[in-house]
Amino acid sequence: MSVIEVKVPDIGDFDAVEVIEVLVKAGDTVEVEQSLIVLESDKASMDVPSSAAGKVVEVRVKVGDKVGQGAVICTIEAQQAAAAPAPAQAPAPAQAPAPAPAAAAARLLPPPATAAAPISSARCWCWALAPAATRPPSAPRTWA
Numbered sequence: 182m183s184v185i186e187v188k189v190p191d192i193g194d195f196d197a198v199e200v201i202e203v204l205v206k207a208g209d210t211v212e213v214e215q216s217l218i219v220l221e222s223d224k225a226s227m228d229v230p231s232s233a234a235g236k237v238v239e240v241r242v243k244v245g246d247k248v249g250q251g252a253v254i255c256t257i258e259a260q261q262a263a264a265a266p267a268p269a270q271a272p273a274p275a276q277a278p279a280p281a282p283a284a285a286a287a288r289l290l291p292p293p294a295t296a297a298a299p300i301s302s303a304r305c306w307c308w309a310l311a312p313a314a315t316r317p318p319s320a321p322r323t324w325a
Contacts, residue, residue, distance in 0.1 A: 183259050184257070184258055187232055187255050187256070189251060190250065192227070198220045200218050200248060201226065202218065203218050204217055204218060205255065206237065208236065209237045211234060211236075212231065213230075213234045217229050217230065231257065234259065235260045236257065236260075237256075
C-alpha cells in the first residue's frame with residue numbers, strides 16, 4: 182500500500198486561509214471526495230475533499246492554522262482496489278426501435294387549428310380604461 186499526501190487544492194486568490202474545522206483524525210478510513218477539513222476565507226467557507234480512499238495515517242493541520250494552495254492536509258495509506266473480474270452479462274434482448282420524436286408528438290397533439298382572424302383592438306379592451314359614460318355600472322372604477 183502506498184502513502185499519499187493530500188494537499189489543499191486551488192482556493193482562488195487567497196494565500197492563507199484559516200482552518201475552522203478538522204473532520205478526520207489519524208486512524209479514520211476515508212473515501213474519495215469525503216470532506217477532510219473546512220476552510221474559511223473572508224468571503225466563504227469551503228470543504229476540502231480527499232483525493233484518495235484509504236486510512237488516515239497523519240493529520241498535519243489543526244483548527245486555527247493558516248493554509249494555502251499545496252499545503253499538506255494529511256497523509257493517507259491508499260487502499261489497493263481488488264481487481265475482481267466483472268461477471269459476464271447475457272446480451273440484452275433486442276428491443277423495437279423507438280418511434281421518431283416527431284411521430285410521437287403528432288399522436289399526442291391535437292390537429293392544428295385553422296388560422297383565426299386577428300383580434301382587433303376595437304374588440305379587445307378593458308372596462309377600467311373606458312370613459313365613464315360608456316362603462317356599465319358593474320364595471321370597476323378607474324384610478325383617475
